Amino acid sequence: MDKRVVRRDFAQAADTYDRHADLQRQVAGRVAGLFVEYGGGETVLDAGSGTGLVGRALAARSALPERLIALDLAHAMTRRGARAAHPSVTGDCERLPFAPATLDAAISSLTLQWVNDLPATLAGLARCLRPGGTLVASTLAAGTLNELEGALVRADGRGGVGPFHNRHQLAAALASSGLSRPHCWEETVVKEASRPAEVLRTLKGLGAVSKDPRRSRGLHGRRRIQHLEAAYRAACRAPRGPVPVTWRVAFLVARKPPR
Ligand SMILES: C[S@@+](CC[C@H](N)C(=O)[O-])C[C@H]1O[C@@H](n2cnc3c(N)ncnc32)[C@H](O)[C@@H]1O
Numbered sequence: 001m002d003k004r005v006v007r008r009d010f011a012q013a014a015d016t017y018d019r020h021a022d023l024q025r026q027v028a029g030r031v032a033g034l035f036v037e038y039g040g041g042e043t044v045l046d047a048g049s050g051t052g053l054v055g056r057a058l059a060a061r062s063a064l065p066e067r068l069i070a071l072d073l074a075h076a077m078t079r080r081g082a083r084a085a086h087p088s089v090t091g092d093c094e095r096l097p098f099a100p101a102t103l104d105a106a107i108s109s110l111t112l113q114w115v116n117d118l119p120a121t122l123a124g125l126a127r128c129l130r131p132g133g134t135l136v137a138s139t140l141a142a143g144t145l146n147e148l149e150g151a152l153v154r155a156d157g158r159g160g161v162g163p164f165h166n167r168h169q170l171a172a173a174l175a176s177s178g179l180s181r182p183h184c185w186e187e188t189v190v191k192e193a194s195r196p197a198e199v200l201r202t203l204k205g206l207g208a209v210s211k212d213p214r215r216s217r218g219l220h221g222r223r224r225i226q227h228l229e230a231a232y233r234a235a236c237r238a239p240r241g242p243v244p245v246t247w248r249v250a251f252l253v254a255r256k257p258p259r
Helices: 003-012 022-037 053-060 075-081 118-128 146-156 167-175 196-206 222-235
Strands: 043-047 067-072 088-090 103-109 129-140 180-193 243-255
Touching: 003 075, 022 053, 022 103, 022 129, 022 180, 022 243, 043 118, 053 067, 053 103, 067 075, 075 088, 103 118, 118 129, 118 167, 146 196, 146 222, 146 243, 167 180, 167 243, 180 196, 196 222, 196 243
Parallel strands: 043 067, 043 103, 067 088, 103 129
Antiparallel strands: 129 243, 180 243
8 A cells, every 4th residue: 555645645534534433433442441451551652543532532531541652644643633741753653663662552443454564563563562561453354344345346346445354364463463362353333324425425534535546536426426326225235225334343452471
């Protein structure tokens, strides 16, 4: 994936992201809950922090770490999510700007699906953790937006949502990260949209335009949307009314072995 495109799309969505982030808010809450359950930490990285939903979910649980470092590829996102007294960094979680063993925990919600090399990214996060430190992450897994994928295939013979890792690939990446007690599981969340065009509007509002460079501009023309509307309804057998939107959310939790 071209980082310049990812950065540009998310930067353009910084002002609309929160309005469309129903699923993202729900998952950020789960990540915050897991962080608390797994022991928290004082110096904590939020990798791919976006507008700061995880930070807000932690604050709502009175569990804000002493030093929460928000890191995001898109400066407009970190600016939007900036919290007084907490540092934010514009940077790439595939090239972390931290010394080894300097973080008590790394959290990340719905960002890892955008990296080019997941095993290396997880290993990089592991390297920055202190012995005993915790990684808590969520990401999107294969099967996400399967209705839209079905619609794209029906409409013109090829998909374009994803690619997303499957559970085995995620578990293997986590197992190879150097962290111990890796735990990886998936949950299905089915949301509802009033109509297929709303699904596309939501994705655009989130900045998640497409992971496929050939698709990045092609989903949103007016004719294209009409065509996709019909294909989406056919794909999920919903000729009228609201349509389902399926998200497969994977959670990854592991610890750095104590020295
Ligand atoms: C779907 S948003 C999730 C944001 C936030 N964690 C949340 O839960 O709302 C994905 C975020 O990851 C950022 N991102 C994508 N690739 C990244 C990378 N390689 N390094 C850092 N941030 C990245 C995007 O700019 C975007 O803000």
